[in-house]
Amino acid sequence: MQVRDFVVRFAGEGGQGVVTSAEGLAQTSTTAGYHALTFATFPSQIMGGPTWTQVRISVEPVLSPGDDVDVLVAFNLEAYDAHRDEVRDGGVIVYNSNEFQLEAGSRVLGLPIDELARSTGNNRAANMVVVGALAYLVNMSKESLELFVEQRFTRGRSTDEEIIRSNIKAIDLGWEHISQIGFALGDLAAPQKPEDPQLMLKGNEAVALGALAGGLEFYVGYPISPASAILVYLERNLIGPEKFAFQVSSEIESITAVLGGGFAGKKSMTATSGPGISLMSEGLGLAWMAEIPCVVVDVQRAGPATGLPTKTEQSDLMASMYPAHGDVRLPIIAAGTVEECFSGAVTALNWAERYQGPVILLTEMTLAERVQNIPRPDLSKIEVTNRQVYQGANNYHRYAGHELSPMPIPGNPGAYVANGSEHDDMGDTTHLAERHVQMTERRFSKLKLLETDTYERENPEESIALLPWGGSKGPALEAYHKLKEQGVPIAWYYTMFLNPLPPRLLEELRQKELVIVPELNYQGQFASILRSQGVRAVAITQYTGLPFRVRDLVKQISDMASTPRREMVRA
Numbered sequence: 276m277q278v279r280d281f282v283v284r285f286a287g288e289g290g291q292g293v294v295t296s297a298e299g300l301a302q303t304s305t306t307a308g309y310h311a312l313t314f315a316t317f318p319s320q321i322m323g324g325p326t327w328t329q330v331r332i333s334v335e336p337v338l339s340p341g342d343d344v345d346v347l348v349a350f351n352l353e354a355y356d357a358h359r360d361e362v363r364d365g366g367v368i369v370y371n372s373n374e375f376q377l378e379a380g381s382r383v384l385g386l387p388i389d390e391l392a393r394s395t396g397n398n399r400a401a402n403m404v405v406v407g408a409l410a411y412l413v414n415m416s417k418e419s420l421e422l423f424v425e426q427r428f429t430r431g432r433s434t435d436e437e438i439i440r441s442n443i444k445a446i447d448l449g450w451e452h453i454s455q456i457g458f459a460l461g462d463l464a465a466p467q468k469p470e471d472p473q474l475m476l477k478g479n480e481a482v483a484l485g486a487l488a489g490g491l492e493f494y495v496g497y498p499i500s501p502a503s504a505i506l507v508y509l510e511r512n513l514i515g516p517e518k519f520a521f522q523v524s525s526e527i528e529s530i531t532a533v534l535g536g537g538f539a540g541k542k543s544m545t546a547t548s549g550p551g552i553s554l555m556s557e558g559l560g561l562a563w564m565a566e567i568p569c570v571v572v573d574v575q576r577a578g579p580a581t582g583l584p585t586k587t588e589q590s591d592l593m594a595s596m597y598p599a600h601g602d603v604r605l606p607i608i609a610a611g612t613v614e615e616c617f618s619g620a621v622t623a624l625n626w627a628e629r630y631q632g633p634v635i636l637l638t639e640m641t642l643a644e645r646v647q648n649i650p651r652p653d654l655s656k657i658e659v660t661n662r663q664v665y666q667g668a669n670n671y672h673r674y675a676g677h678e679l680s681p682m683p684i685p686g687n688p689g690a691y692v693a694n695g696s697e698h699d700d701m702g703d704t705t706h707l708a709e710r711h712v713q714m715t716e717r718r719f720s721k722l723k724l725l726e727t728d729t730y731e732r733e734n735p736e737e738s739i740a741l742l743p744w745g746g747s748k749g750p751a752l753e754a755y756h757k758l759k760e761q762g763v764p765i766a767w768y769y770t771m772f773l774n775p776l777p778p779r780l781l782e783e784l785r786q787k788e789l790v791i792v793p794e795l796n797y798q799g800q801f802a803s804i805l806r807s808q809g810v811r812a813v814a815i816t817q818y819t820g821l822p823f824r825v826r827d828l829v830k831q832i833s834d835m836a837s838t839p840r841r842e843m844v845r846a
Contacts, residue, residue: 278460287350297328307419308466314340397441407449423643478642484618493536530558546572586820587640611748672700730770
């Protein structure tokens with residue numbers, strides 16, 4: 276039997292190598308030419324607690340973590356009990372026989388992971404024991420596994436050769452142990468290697484790389500799950516003349532420092548999660564009022580307050596679009612894939628400079644921690660927007676009229692006041708009603724500078740449309756393909772740009788009888804925003820801390836596309 280799509284779930288306790296095993300298998304597979312995507316979920320404590328990671332390997336690009344588990348790797352008995360029912364009929368359970376014992380069966384395979392790892396002389400090679408066992412189950416090329424090990428552990432150190440040897444031995448031992456049992460799932464189809472060179476990245480890494488490609492000069496941040504990795508990456512890589520990266524003591528200090536950087540002429544950014552957005556709200560209002568370019572990345576997690584800091588959700592849309600008191604509506608870019616985390620960061624920096632104000636880039640826990648292969652970005656094709664700098668004399672009326680005006684750089688001609696109070700042309704405080712009207716209209720009119728007609732669509736002639744946003748894109752797109760196969764008449768739409776929406780997209784959506792919006796929150800936030808703009812939108816909501824399952828979306832979309840539902844929406 277040929278296997279074209281293969282889902283493995285690793286489950287155990289934090290610190291047992293659950294995540295590293297999944298990521299190792301994903302990286303091994305992509306080295307061989309396959310596509311791979313991981314999904315990780317774990318508790319908020321530093322060590323311990325139930326943890327599981329799922330990796331999906333396919334000969335074709337992967338859109339979602341997958342619904343059905345082909346192989347469960349259980350590192351302890353609790354993991355086995357919690358996840359065994361998730362294994363599909365015909366699937367396999369591989370368990371760590373050094374930790375616990377199960378009754379032997381044709382599809383329950385014991386693997387002494389710890390013992391085999393110790394026999395290599397490298398206890399840390401346990402994940403490679405597992406990779407070798409899994410590779411045997413689907414007849415994955417051993418040569419590709421060895422190539423991966425050589426590439427990963429060749430680092431120019433004296434110990435490289437020994438580490439490579441022990442890891443290859445671990446793969447061999449895992450392979451041999453399972454081969455003696457005499458069971459296999461089938462032969463993994465030969466890879467169809469992507470034409471373009473590939474990178475294996477997490478979403479947070481892609482955001483950081485995109486920011487660097489977009490010309491980021493100034494970054495400050497405060498650690499918060501799941502955004503901390505962006506800070507760590509940029510502290511190590513935002514280096515060179517006129518570049519600065521630093522960890523500060525709070526989210527409030529982050530936003531005020533970023534405003535200072537933006538005011539001084541630097542492309543500035545910070546990253547946080549929901550609680551940080553709350554603390555930054557006043558600073559974001561100041562950035563909007565004073566027209567200071569900056570970018571805030573919000574890596575969304577579940578729930579208000581501390582909530583579920585290591586689980587995923589799409590519940591910060593309202594808080595990010597309307598973060599401050601008064602009339603504020605910030606530009607929003609929402610990444611839906613790891614690749615879009617990269618391009619979204621570039622665009623966010625461009626937008627901030629183009630309209631001279633704060634921009635929010637939304638990602639999510641699932642994207643932040645997801646490992647996925649993406650085409651290597653061609654840096655020569657990236658368009659970077661630089662600031663319009665004032666070149667005239669003093670007595671500059673920075674805020675005159677409704678049009679965008681060049682920004683002076685402090686210490687140069689054109690001095691003005693970056694004022695959080697309502698202000699006149701020079702930035703000085705005023706309470707005149709007509710000035711407040713003019714300045715409010717000026718701030719909102721600048722959003723038109725960000726309008727684009729960049730969006731995806733398919734089957735636009737259908738009266739019912741599917742419109743996901745953010746990280747729900749992958750499961751929704753996979754569901755859409757299945758619905759098409761079933762003959763369900765439905766259109767596909769998608770865009771990263773939630774505010775301002777592409778004008779043509781908005782016009783098309785207004786013509787639809789029903790727009791179905793899958794989103795990971797309780798209130799149906801994007802659907803609500805769409806309804807306020809004249810779209811007949813209804814949300815499919817989920818708030819479990821986990822991503823959508825494709826089969827669930829297929830059923831719900833099919834039900835909602837029925838005539839009774841359409842009649843209800845029309846009413």
